[in-house]
Amino acid sequence: MGIGICFVEYRGYGPFSQGKADAFEMLADVEKAVSYISMWKANEKNPNRIISYGRSIGSLMAIQSTLFDKSIVALILESGFSMEGWIVWTKKILAMRGETSPQKMNEFEKHSRTRLNLDEKLRKFEKPVLIIHAQDDPVVSILNAESNIKVS
Numbered sequence: 266m267g268i269g270i271c272f273v274e275y276r277g278y279g280p281f282s283q284g285k286a287d288a289f290e291m292l293a294d295v296e297k298a299v300s301y302i303s304m305w306k307a308n309e310k311n312p313n314r315i316i317s318y319g320r321s322i323g324s325l326m327a328i329q330s331t332l333f334d335k336s337i338v339a340l341i342l343e344s345g346f347s348m349e350g351w352i353v354w355t356k357k358i359l360a361m362r363g364e365t366s367p368q369k370m371n372e373f374e375k376h377s378r379t380r381l382n383l384d385e386k387l388r389k390f391e392k393p394v395l396i397i398h399a400q401d402d403p404v405v406s407i408l409n410a411e412s413n414i415k416v417s
Contacts, residue, residue, distance in 0.1 A: 271298065271301070271302055271305070273294065273295070273298045273322070273323075273326070275291045275294055275322070275326065276291060276294060278322075284317070286354075288322065288325060288351075288381070289295025289376065289380055291322075291325075291326060291380075292326070292329055292380065292381075294326070295326045295329045295330050295333070296329075296333055298330070298354060298406075299330050299333040299334045300333070302315065302334070303334060306336075307346060314336075314338055315334060315336055315337045315338060316337065316338060316339045316340070316341060317330045317331060317337050317339075317340050317341070318340075318341040318342075318343070319341070319342055319343070319345060320342075320343040320344055320345070321343075321344050321345070321346070321404065321405055322346070323345070324342045324343070324346055325345075325346060325351065325381060325383065326384055327340060327341070327345075328340065328341060328342070328345075328386045328387060328390070329381075329386065331386065331389075331390045332386065337392070337396070338392055338393070339392055339393040339395065340390055340392070340393070340394045340395070340411075341394075341395045341397065342394065342395070342396050342397070342413060343397040343398070343401065344397070344398055344402050344404070344405045344407050344409075344410075345396065345398070345405070345410065345413060345417070346383070346405060347383065347384070347408070347409040347410075347412035347413050348377070348378070348381065348383040348384045348412075349412060350405065350406060350408060350409035350412065351377060351381065351383065352373075352374055352377055352378075354405070355373065355377070356370060356373070359373065383416075384416045386412060387416045387417045388416055388417070389417070394413075394417040396414055396417070397410075397411050397414050398410035
């Protein structure tokens with residue numbers, strides 16, 4: 266069938282990863298992963314048939330990957346975050362850690378909107394996007410999927 270799969274384990278997640286989980290640092294991981302895939306696909310018969318898939322926080326990275334490889338033909342987001350959903354969810358995590366200073370929260374939100382900028386990246390991706398989300402997802406609200414549908 267000519268199918269190749271590359272799973273990326275982001276720093277701080279999973280049993281084999283190293284480093285501390287940090288969404289902004291993981292953006293650099295995406296660029297490295299896409300670079301590796303680009304080298305691999307140079308030896309393939311159908312190198313321009315890449316689909317980027319991300320689940321939960323991986324959805325941020327799947328969206329990011331579309332910036333680095335224009336041969337990505339489709340994007341699949343499962344239980345993915347929207348820009349607003351990401352900010353709300355992460356602020357809750359920061360609050361649970363006791364990191365609630367207004368300066369920290371404002372800095373995080375500004376950084377998210379400029380570096381992640383998910384809505385703009387989804388708008389620019391003009392190829393098929395499949396959004397999959399469970400109605401009663403206990404972690405990532407279905408409102409994220411509804412927002413991503415409007416943007417894409």
